[in-house]
Amino acid sequence: MRNFTEIDEEFVCENCGKNVPKLIYSCRDHCPYCLYAKHVDIFPGDRMEECHGMLEPIGIENNPKKGYVIVYKCKKCGKIRKNIAAKDDNMALIIKLSANPI
Numbered sequence: 001m002r003n004f005t006e007i008d009e010e011f012v013c014e015n016c017g018k019n020v021p022k023l024i025y026s027c028r029d030h031c032p033y034c035l036y037a038k039h040v041d042i043f044p045g046d047r048m049e050e051c052h053g054m055l056e057p058i059g060i061e062n063n064p065k066k067g068y069v070i071v072y073k074c075k076k077c078g079k080i081r082k083n084i085a086a087k088d089d090n091m092a093l094i095i096k097l098s099a100n101p102i
Helices: 091-098
Strands: 054-063 067-074 080-084
Touching: 054 080, 054 091, 067 091
Parallel strands: none
Antiparallel strands: 054 067, 067 080
8 A cells, every 4th residue: 555645735625615724733635514525546645546526425434543434435436435534524414424324
């Protein structure tokens, strides 16, 4: 597995249109408001994925070491991806997703 490439940059969410700030303590990889992400990485931070589809949050896993992990399904290619939830993520959406069995 390749190393994690640290990229923490501001962006405009392609799903909800909100300006998303840098995460600062780690790397921002999804929108904290709607939880959507973009399918741009093969390995974290490499920006080598050619799909560029929208990653729709479909569920939540609770990892004892990592906390909440958002499970995504790409709306373009169908691949499943996972991202660790950030401290400022919309907790109401995380709770709602936790009701979805994966």
